[in-house]
Each structure stands twice: as C-alpha cells, then as structure tokens.
Amino acid sequence: xxxxxxxxxxxxxxxxxxxxxxxxxxxxxxxxxxxxxxxxxxxxxxxxxxxxxxxxxxxxxxxxxxxxxxxxxxxxxxxxxxxxxxxxxxxxxxxxxxxxxxxxxxxxxxxxxxxxxxxxxxxxxxxxxxxxxxxxxxxxxxxxxxxxxxxxxxxxxxxxxxxx
Numbered sequence: 001x002x003x004x005x006x007x008x009x010x011x012x013x014x015x016x017x018x019x020x021x022x023x024x025x026x027x028x029x030x031x032x033x034x035x036x037x038x039x040x041x042x043x044x045x046x047x048x049x050x051x052x053x054x055x056x057x058x059x060x061x062x063x064x065x066x067x068x069x070x071x072x073x074x075x076x077x078x079x080x081x082x083x084x085x086x087x088x089x090x091x092x093x094x095x096x097x098x099x100x101x102x103x104x105x106x107x108x109x110x111x112x113x114x115x116x117x118x119x120x121x122x123x124x125x126x127x128x129x130x131x132x133x134x135x136x137x138x139x140x141x142x143x144x145x146x147x148x149x150x151x152x153x154x155x156x157x158x159x160x161x162x163x164x
Contacts, residue, residue, distance in 0.1 A: 005062070005083040010092040010100055011141065014148040015060035017104040028053040032063055033081035040076050054079055055151045059163070096141045103145035115150050118143075118160065122153060126161035 007016065020026050028050050031037055042050045057063040057079070068078040092100075106114070121132050133143050147153050147160060154163050 002085070003083045005086045007086060007088045008090050010090045010096060011144045011148050013088070013090070013100055014104045014145045015056070015062075016086065016088075017101075018149055019057065019060060019062060022049070022053075024049045025053045025056075029057065029062070029081055032057070032079050033084075036066070036068065036078045036080045038068060038070070038076040038078045040070070042079070052151065059151060059154070060148075092141075096139075099139060099142040100145045103142060103149060106149075111146075111149060114146060115152065118146065118150075118153060119162070122160050122162060124162075126156070126159040129155065129158055129160055132160055 005016075007013065020029065024046055028042060028046055031042070031045070039051065039054060042054055046053070054063070058065065062082060063079045064082045065080075066078055067075045070076045103111075117136065118132060121127055121135055129140060129143055133140050136143075143160070144155065147155055152163055153160055
C-alpha cells in the first residue's frame, strides 16, 4: 500500500532532511522499507548509530512499530518504514525558512552543544517554550526546529520536556 507523508508544517522539513543525512540512516531506512525488522537485528547490523536512527525515525513518525515474539521466548520491538513517498507543500517567510534550514544544516557538534543548553534549561520537569526562547534569545521557529531534530527533547503543548 502506498502511503504518502504530507508535509505542510515548515519545521517538519528538519526531520526529513536529517533522516537521510548519513549512510547508516539511509541504509537502516532502506532495510525498514523492505519489511518488519526487530531492534536486535538493527543493533547487530548497524550498531549504536542504527539504534539512534530508529529512535529518530520513531520520533519523526516515519516508521510504524509492533511487538514481535522472538525465538526462545520474549518479545522485541519491530520497525517498518511507513511512507513510500513525501508530498511537501508549505510556505513560510524567508526569515523562518532561514532558521529552519540553518538548524537542519548544523553539524552534529554544533547541534549537541545547543541541545545540551536547552536540556539544561528544561530540567526534570520541563520549561515553557517562551522562557527558553527568551533565555537563549532565539525565535520560536528556531526552537521548534531544534526540537524536531532532537532525540532527547520534544514539545508537549506549550512546554518543552525530555523524552522518557
């Protein structure tokens, strides 16, 4: 069955651009597009980077999941690529797209530094997006883009919280 991911929110470009930015992510997604694959198989074939890719795909809602029985007893989470194509139809002010694309283009080192700074402001209980943008002196669109890229942080209503 063909499933098309419709992208109308400009910040959703960040996870799409970051989903295929390394050879490992592309190969993991290709493997998931072929059928259901358990996390243990991804771990053995692609290592920790493959597991990080699974986490990112799951947060970005690019994969579907289910629990499968494994030989010898127990269960393991299995993943499958959900979409077969993308339809991107969005518009936004030039300054906003500049913020979005600059976040998508950040090096991993630059991103980790900013993510750590946000994580510190979030704390254990979360923090409001407005408070974070004021503290960091960044526009809300940049914060939204950073959170779409993060495996550790997410928006929940008007709060920024750690992913549990």
